[in-house]
Amino acid sequence: MLLHNLPYDKLEELLPYIDTLILPIGSLTIPKQAADPIGKDLQLVRRVATGVEQQLTGRVFLLPEVIHTNFELPEQFGMAVEILGKYLYESLLSFKQPGFEKIVLLYGNEELSAVIEQTSSKLLEAGLRVMVQPIVWQEGSNETDFDMNVQQIVQNIIDFWQS
Amino acid sequence: MNDNNQKDKEGLSRRQFLTYALGGTGAFMAAAITMPMIPFTVDPLRRVGAGNFVEAAKVSDFEVGVPKKVEFTVHKKDGWVESDVKLSAWVLKKQDGTFLAMSPICTHLGCQVNGGKEGDYFFHCPCHDSFFTKDGVPKPGVPATRPLDTYAIDENALKEGKLALGAISQRKA
Numbered sequence: 001m002l003l004h005n006l007p008y009d010k011l012e013e014l015l016p017y018i019d020t021l022i023l024p025i026g027s028l029t030i031p032k033q034a035a036d037p038i039g040k041d042l043q044l045v046r047r048v049a050t051g052v053e054q055q056l057t058g059r060v061f062l063l064p065e066v067i068h069t070n071f072e073l074p075e076q077f078g079m080a081v082e083i084l085g086k087y088l089y090e091s092l093l094s095f096k097q098p099g100f101e102k103i104v105l106l107y108g109n110e111e112l113s114a115v116i117e118q119t120s121s122k123l124l125e126a127g128l129r130v131m132v133q134p135i136v137w138q139e140g141s142n143e144t145d146f147d148m149n150v151q152q153i154v155q156n157i158i159d160f161w162q163s
Numbered sequence: 164m165n166d167n168n169q170k171d172k173e174g175l176s177r178r179q180f181l182t183y184a185l186g187g188t189g190a191f192m193a194a195a196i197t198m199p200m201i202p203f204t205v206d207p208l209r210r211v212g213a214g215n216f217v218e219a220a221k222v223s224d225f226e227v228g229v230p231k232k233v234e235f236t237v238h239k240k241d242g243w244v245e246s247d248v249k250l251s252a253w254v255l256k257k258q259d260g261t262f263l264a265m266s267p268i269c270t271h272l273g274c275q276v277n278g279g280k281e282g283d284y285f286f287h288c289p290c291h292d293s294f295f296t297k298d299g300v301p302k303p304g305v306p307a308t309r310p311l312d313t314y315a316i317d318e319n320a321l322k323e324g325k326l327a328l329g330a331i332s333q334r335k336a
């Protein structure tokens with residue numbers, strides 16, 4: 001379900017069936033390949049998250065994406081990854097009390113891997129179950145590769161439920 | 164999902180939940196950039212109008228009694244936005260030669276069902292364990308209570324050896 005599209009009374013009706021939150025984490029940076037648009041990673045993460053949510057809609061809430069920005073032009077500005085990590089930890093921990101015990105962190109930018117893994121470990125210590133899911137996207141991949149990627153992530157989430 | 168977890172959530176007030184949901188990622192979004200997710204159109208074939216069919220497969224592609232998944236694309240126009248929407252159907256060729264084309268969307272809360280299970284129940288929904296027969300009828304006692312929805316089938320196209328699918332409709336429990 002798309003959390004922000006649901007009327008409040010519908011939310012209460014659905015809560016008993018939903019135990020998993022998907023949080024897409026996108027990056028807004030200057031692309032490494034000059035030909036790529038700014039925000040390519042963000043678009044990819046958003047598309048994959050939407051594709052996954054469509055297939056598992058009855059058991060997941062898709063949260064609005066978190067966007068990390070980092071530019072170097074010529075001075076560096078944006079958000080320190082430590083702030084991203086702290087924010088992720090604190091906001092996700094707040095979902096524990098209402099009973100959302102499973103969290104999927106979906107991201108594409110490998111530069112965020114370390115902070116996302118660290119946050120995941122801290123959330124695990126705090127009693128949440130976390131699945132960290134990088135999106136692997138090679139240059140030259142096509143729509144079929146995209147669908148296979150979504151399919152693989154859907155299967156990983158089903159395995160995560162069963163583990 | 165365990166019972167305690169379900170009870171906690173049932174006892175959760177609307178106000179509490181919104182505090183968690185919006186005070187969480189929402190607050191952060193204000194400091195970043197946000198764009199809405201694109202909602203999924205459940206039945207684009209209905210939007211293109213009754214009587215519209217899209218060729219999805221050839222009649223010769225199917226074996227009697229074995230549901231097979233077909234994928235097809237519908238071109239959709241919503242105001243000035245045009246897009247291609249990918250859809251799929253599980254198609255069963257019955258003994259009498261007729262076809263049943265079923266939506267892969269679970270009638271409980273909308274997850275995609277998987278096909279190919281052995282035994283009486285060919286389809287399984289991974290979200291809350293609903294099972295369905297080859298005809299899409301739910302197993303008694305599972306969360307889904309209605310059979311899988313069906314696509315309209317173009318009888319004229321069938322005579323030409325093509326399976327063309329139209330709007331989705333619900334079947335009664």
Ligand code: FES
Pocket residue numbers: 058059269270271272273274288289290291292293306307
């Ligand atoms: S969505 Fe299929 S069993 Fe709940």
